[in-house]
Amino acid sequence: MNENLARAQQAERLGEAQQQRLGHNLARARRLSRKAELAAQQARLALARAL
Template identity: 70%
Template sequence: MTQTSERSTTMSNLLAEDLARAHLAARLQQAESQRRGHQLAAARRLSRKAERAAAQARLALARVI
């Protein structure tokens, strides 16, 4: 009987560890996905800012000519 309960406890512990690893992997994946999303949004903002600066430079050049 003791051996059976030890096996049951060991299996429960292993299942809990596997579940914890799965949760950790899922949270890491979610964090990485959010990081990529933030990087993409920042890149888009910088791109729009650069486009506006280029347009202003073209207008300034046109005024000079």
């Protein structure tokens, strides 16, 4: 009985950890894409100035 409860709690904690990691990765991807977008915009500006 206790073994099943412990196993269920462990599975739940594992699920929570995976969800947390997924959220963290999504936030990181958003940050990186925003950075890339800014860099592209600056490159376009620099190119326009050079021409």
